Amino acid sequence: MRSGALETLNSLAALRWELLSELEPREGWGSCRGKSSRRGRGVVRVERIQRSGERSVNGTGRKAISEFRFPSPPLHSRRSEEEMATPAHAKVARALASSAAALVLLWCVHFRGGLSLGSPTNKGLIFNVHPVLMLIGFIILGSEAIMSYKILPWSHDTNKMVHMLLHAVALFLGSVGIYAAFKFHNESGIANLYSLHSWIGLGTICLYGIQWLLGVTTFFFPGASPTVRRRMLPWHVRSGLVVYMLALLAAELGFLEKLTFLQANGLGRYSSEALLVNFTALLVVLLGASVVLFVTAPMHNEHTHGYSAVHKP
Numbered sequence: 153m154r155s156g157a158l159e160t161l162n163s164l165a166a167l168r169w170e171l172l173s174e175l176e177p178r179e180g181w182g183s184c185r186g187k188s189s190r191r192g193r194g195v196v197r198v199e200r201i202q203r204s205g206e207r208s209v210n211g212t213g214r215k216a217i218s219e220f221r222f223p224s225p226p227l228h229s230r231r232s233e234e235e236m237a238t239p240a241h242a243k244v245a246r247a248l249a250s251s252a253a254a255l256v257l258l259w260c261v262h263f264r265g266g267l268s269l270g271s272p273t274n275k276g277l278i279f280n281v282h283p284v285l286m287l288i289g290f291i292i293l294g295s296e297a298i299m300s301y302k303i304l305p306w307s308h309d310t311n312k313m314v315h316m317l318l319h320a321v322a323l324f325l326g327s328v329g330i331y332a333a334f335k336f337h338n339e340s341g342i343a344n345l346y347s348l349h350s351w352i353g354l355g356t357i358c359l360y361g362i363q364w365l366l367g368v369t370t371f372f373f374p375g376a377s378p379t380v381r382r383r384m385l386p387w388h389v390r391s392g393l394v395v396y397m398l399a400l401l402a403a404e405l406g407f408l409e410k411l412t413f414l415q416a417n418g419l420g421r422y423s424s425e426a427l428l429v430n431f432t433a434l435l436v437v438l439l440g441a442s443v444v445l446f447v448t449a450p451m452h453n454e455h456t457h458g459y460s461a462v463h464k465p
């Protein structure tokens with residue numbers, strides 16, 4: 153009975169979608185993509201367009217959409233339990249993130265003696281803050297922020313707020329992590345910014361900050377016009393993924409560099425610590441791949457409407 157009603161609702165929604173498609177040309181990622189279309193239900197797609205005109209509506213489109221407004225059923229009847237559940241890809245990404253976080257903590261606490269931002273005697277403890285904050289604070293929180301639109305069950309506006317705040321916390325913790333690396337260098341009399349890792353790392357955090365500021369001013373406060381938002385969104389998504397991949401690259405170079413230093417100073421090539429560092433770096437690669445594949449995956453019901461979020465029709 154309930155599924156029959158849902159089917160009817162879906163058909164009406166699909167019909168309305170076709171009408172809207174005529175009125176509003178599709179312009180690639182973000183223009184008409186109902187976020188909840190990830191759940192595979194056309195009815196949710198329509199609900200999203202109603203709630204958020206920003207990505208699909210320009211000056212004339214907004215009027216047209218309100219003429220075709222479709223009565224929304226209450227939220228609990230629109231989303232089944234299956235739709236509310238975390239997608240399997242996201243579970244994989246989270247499992248990888250948790251494992252990488254556990255391994256980096258095990259490394260820095262058990263093998264490297266712990267973390268401290270102000271140790272007067274053991275400067276290595278100051279350095280240890282760096283990989284922990286860069287991985288858990290910057291990369292893992294950044295991954296969670298990027299996936300937030302696709303895994304959180306809330307409204308677009310709430311998800312946007314979470315996306316923005318998680319990126320802000322990631323940026324803050326990443327900055328503290330970089331501060332720890334500089335502090336360690338300065339207090340140990342080591343030169344700054346001599347490695348490829350440090351150049352890419354510093355460049356990444358600066359780009360991340362710019363991406364965040366542009367994201368806030370375009371999509372949050374004061375917020376650009378619907379037309380500008382619609383044009384900016386595909387760029388925001390792609391540049392966001394590039395910055396994220398740069399962060400992954402910086403972390404990989406960091407693990408490689410630190411392990412090379414340690415091995416040059418006598419750490420066994422196949423010692424348990426060396427294997428631990430390499431496995432942590434491997435998990436970070438897998439985490440990045442799972443996040444990028446997850447957020448760029450074409451959604452099957454978008455194909456049923458003849459276009460995909462990734463490929464232009």
Ligand code: HEM
Pocket residue numbers: 282283286287290291330333334335337338343344345346347348349350351352353354356357399400402403404405406407408409410
């Ligand atoms: C996205 C993550 C990361 C970023 C953005 C980043 C950024 C940086 C920056 C800017 C420096 C320069 C500090 C200075 O010159 O005083 C640095 C140093 C360093 N980082 Fe990272 N880092 C990241 C992750 C990691 C990780 C996971 C490790 C693993 C241990 C690591 C290991 C190192 C090492 C050994 C140094 C000192 C040598 C050098 O300056 O190249 N980093 N990092």
Ligand code: HEM
Pocket residue numbers: 182187298299301302312313315316319360361363364365366367368369371372385388389390391392393395396447
């Ligand atoms: C450095 C910070 C940021 C990065 C790396 C980033 C990255 C991304 C990525 C990869 C996506 C695509 C997610 C998906 O397809 O599900 C996205 C979507 C989005 N981001 Fe950001 N973002 C950042 C900051 C912000 C900020 C501060 C805002 C402002 C509120 C914002 C607003 C949005 C919006 C509105 C979307 C569209 C979501 C949708 O498809 O409905 N982003 N971002």
